[in-house]
Amino acid sequence: MKIGFDAKRAFHNRTGLGNYSRTLIHNLNSFYPEEEYLYFTPNPVSDYNHLFNPKQIITPTGTNPLWRSMGIKEDILRSETDLFHGLSNELPFGIHKTGIPSVVTIHDVIFDIVKADFPWHDRIIYRLKTKKCIRESTRIIAISAATKQDLIERFHADPAKISVIYQPIDRQFYQPRLSKDDSDFIKSQYKLPAEYMLYVGALMKRKNILPMIQAWERLPRADQIPLLIFGKGNHYEQEIKAYLHSRNLDDRVQVRTPVPFEHVPALYQLAETVLYPSLYEGFGLPVLEALACGSKVVTSSTSSMPEAGGKLPVYVNPYSIDSISEGIVKSLKHSPPDAVKVKEHLNTFDRVALTEQIMNLYRDITEK
Incomplete structure (x- = not known):
């Protein structure tokens, strides 16, 4: 054929x-x-x-x-x-x-x-x-x-x-846990803080970045570890940066340029939790990719995200800042997803x- x-x-x-x-x-x-x-x-x-x-x-x-x-x-x-x-x-x-x-x-x-x-x-x-x-x-x-x-x-x-x-998902997301040398390289390459939350993706309104940041602001002080946002956009990116500047958050919530695709699994593995509270996705592949890396994930209970995440993420109402904030706290206090359950879920894909x-x-x- x-x-x-x-x-x-x-x-x-x-x-x-x-x-x-x-x-x-x-x-x-x-x-x-x-x-x-x-x-x-x-x-x-x-x-x-x-x-x-x-x-x-x-x-x-x-x-x-x-x-x-x-x-x-x-x-x-x-x-x-x-x-x-x-x-x-x-x-x-x-x-x-x-x-x-x-x-x-x-x-x-x-x-x-x-x-x-x-x-x-x-x-x-x-x-x-x-x-x-x-x-x-x-x-x-x-x-x-x-x-x-x-x-x-x-x-x-x-x-x-x-x-x-x-x-x-791409096979690179099935990599074993990072070695100490690889971990040290990524931490040095991207000047990563000792702990951080992570968002990777486009900076668009439907990705719900501003409500995600506002949810971070509502976290108890002890849970306000840095939030790193890797991505780019147009007018919405400028809106995000203007908001961060107006709230004096530039150091604690950082908007960074996109990273090479091959470095994304390492960033997932090193994060305390991965945030993806999108309003709508055709599938929500980053949810599945992060889970394959053994990461904790906070994502939306709407659209296709439950198909991508199964029973493994913490689900939130993306239209509620309080719900997103509560989901982040819950995720930070949870252990990473069980490896056996992750493997069972990945079998679907x-x-x-x-x-x-x-x-x-x-x-x-x-x-x-």
Whole structure:
């Protein structure tokens, strides 16, 4: 079977959608090397070129700026692709008219829920693209049951057309506990305090950073260990920094630049607790990643976070600052999650099993 992918995010996106694309592609190549894979991207120049066989990369022959949305169909047909998979909420316009079956992974409909994070024109475009994908795709992969429910309730998608297939976490999060040398290196590299709470991720309104900081302020004095926030954003980041400055909190609550992906597991392992009180997530992968590192986690009881966390985190109401604060205190007083229970939970997200679900979906579609 010859499977084509919209691989733009795999080549150029360092975070969520890019990680999903690269992880899926790597797992398919590892477990199903007998299949043929093609990667369609408008520009393959990136830090991730080494992950792809150049002979499998298909780029536009001209300079059509709309190639990924429209012109790509001719290249898909020319390559004799048996199935096309849009990995990041998109499919080429009119893909259903080519006669080639298609799968689209829809990660979330955040634009329709937390509207403050998106300009109005972006929301219109994303809504149109989502409707088109639901209408024109052969099958849909939702990365959580919560996302599937959103597609049904908000976009009237046919439940029978949607398969929930979780995203496995990167293997680096299964690392053993840090050695003393590695621990000392990370502590020195990032000038970490002896104890700290941690948030890693984008600085966006839906991530609920300001209420998280205000919850930290309400902690009993003895529990106010430093809060380190690694991430970046636009206007919301400036709003956060202005608030910290106005409250004279810059030293105790620190907004730092993002760290390399390979250092995130170490930061999780060394933290007293990991905070992730997001208002909405398509899946909430950082919750699962932190748990895999043996970390204590405080997260929201809403959206998809309970799917990612199972029974292991401390859950809070993200709309209540008091609830977040109480959850942090509870987490600090708890022991780290039981290793056996963590392992049992992670079995749900086994990369071999999840990749098999993807391949079975491909085969079911192409064999009909």
